[in-house]
Structures are given as structure tokens and as C-alpha cells.
Amino acid sequence: MTETTAVDGMITGPIGLALVVAGEREGIHGHEHWRRVGENAIDLAHEEGVSCHVALLFAILHDCRRENDGHDPGHGPRAAELAESLGHEALGITPDELRTLTYAMHHHDRGQVTDDPLVGVCWDSDRLDLIRVGTRPDPALLSTTSGRDPVRIALCSDHRAGAPTWERLVKRLADPGRLTMDEQIRRFDANPRFTRAKPESDAVTVTPRRARARVAG
Numbered sequence: 135m136t137e138t139t140a141v142d143g144m145i146t147g148p149i150g151l152a153l154v155v156a157g158e159r160e161g162i163h164g165h166e167h168w169r170r171v172g173e174n175a176i177d178l179a180h181e182e183g184v185s186c187h188v189a190l191l192f193a194i195l196h197d198c199r200r201e202n203d204g205h206d207p208g209h210g211p212r213a214a215e216l217a218e219s220l221g222h223e224a225l226g227i228t229p230d231e232l233r234t235l236t237y238a239m240h241h242h243d244r245g246q247v248t249d250d251p252l253v254g255v256c257w258d259s260d261r262l263d264l265i266r267v268g269t270r271p272d273p274a275l276l277s278t279t280s281g282r283d284p285v286r287i288a289l290c291s292d293h294r295a296g297a298p299t300w301e302r303l304v305k306r307l308a309d310p311g312r313l314t315m316d317e318q319i320r321r322f323d324a325n326p327r328f329t330r331a332k333p334e335s336d337a338v339t340v341t342p343r344r345a346r347a348r349v350a351g
């Protein structure tokens with residue numbers, strides 16, 4: 135299996151293949167959403183002890199067969215069929231991982247929760263980006279302990295730092311190294327871009343520090 139690499143913006147290997155077959159897409163279900171889901175996926179997979187690689191494949195492929203940005207119940211099954219047609223070897227995963235990935239994609243928009251840690255990481259990564267459509271993620275609809283953390287929900291619900299690049303996400307596959315939640319909150323507080331900016335909507339007025347204080351209180 136060819137390893138995924140990212141050099142000068144050129145991504146090769148299974149992740150490069152997934153990006154090619156996923157194609158271009160803009161809007162609320164496009165690349166910016168996929169990259170934020172990818173960041174969430176790597177964070178959650180790292181914390182839950184499941185494969186960051188499979189979780190990143192989910193981020194890239196789960197919405198790539200949408201036919202519109204509205205009601206499209208067939209887009210999960212179509213994404214699952216696409217992954218099956220590529221096969222586990224091309225995607226750099228085991229047959230079992232492919233089964234889990236296709237299950238996660240097939241059912242990702244049904245509002246379910248799960249005990250399966252890898253499926254949970256995939257679904258939570260997507261739902262933690264709901265703020266882009268003005269919806270604050272509901273902890274009752276998140277499957278993993280890491281995903282339900284109110285500080286994480288607050289961090290994921292502030293998009294002012296922008297979405298990561300694909301190159302950065304691929305590099306994180308080799309070394310997920312991530313700031314701790316406390317470090318992220320300190321960086322959030324110290325960044326004048328964040329503290330001066332007006333919240334985009336009521337949905338983002340719960341800052342990470344306030345969320346942490348609520349938990350502590």
C-alpha cells in the first residue's frame with residue numbers, strides 16, 4: 135500500500151486518491167466543511183484510540199456524492215458505494231475498517247448515536263461542525279465522550295480561525311500532536327482576532343472559557 139504523503143500541496147497515496155474521487159465541491163457541504171470535519175476526526179480518533187486515517191477518509195468522502203445542499207437522503211449510501219467500489223487496498227485500510235467506514239457513511243445523516251467508537255468518531259466529527267448552519271451541536275446526539283465535552287463543542291463552534299489545509303491534516307496523520315484543551319483555550323483568549331470579533335450569532339456566544347467555567351461550576 136502506498137503511504138499518504140503531502141509535499142508542496144501535492145497529496146499522494148490513499149488520501150490523495152480519496153480527494154481526487156471526491157472532486158470539487160463548495161457551499162455548506164463542500165471542502166471547507168470536509169476539512170473542519172477532518173480536523174475534528176483526527177482529534178477525536180486520537181483521543182478515542184481509533185484510526186485517524188479511516189476517520190479522515192470519512193471526512194473526505196461522506197458528503198461527496200450529494201446531489202444538492204438540501205434534503206438528499208441518498209447521499210450517504212452513494213458515498214458508501216463509492217468507498218466499496220474503490221476497495222480496502224486502494225484506501226489503505228483493512229476489510230473490517232472498510233465495512234465500518236461504509237456503515238458510518240451510509241447512516242451518517244440519520245441522527246443516530248452508536249457504541250462503536252470508530253463510527254462514533256465519524257458521526258461526531260460531522261455533527262461538531264453543525265454551527266455552520268446555525269445549529270449548536272446537541273450533546274445527546276454525540277456518541278463519544280470526547281465529542282460531548284462542552285469545551286470541545288465550544289471550540290468547534292467558533293470558525294474564526296478558519297479551516298485547516300489538507301496538507302496540514304495529512305501531516306497530522308503521522309503526528310496528531312494537538313494542543314490540550316487548556317492550551318487551546320489560552321490561545322483562543324490571547325488572540326485579538328477572537329476577542330475583538332463580534333460573535334457571528336447567538337450560537338457562538340458560549341466561548342470555550344465560559345464552557346469550561348460551566349463545567350467546573
Ligand SMILES: [Fe+2]
Pocket residue numbers: 196197209242243
Ligand atoms: Fe451528509
Ligand SMILES: [Fe+2]
Pocket residue numbers: 163167171196197260
Ligand atoms: Fe457533513
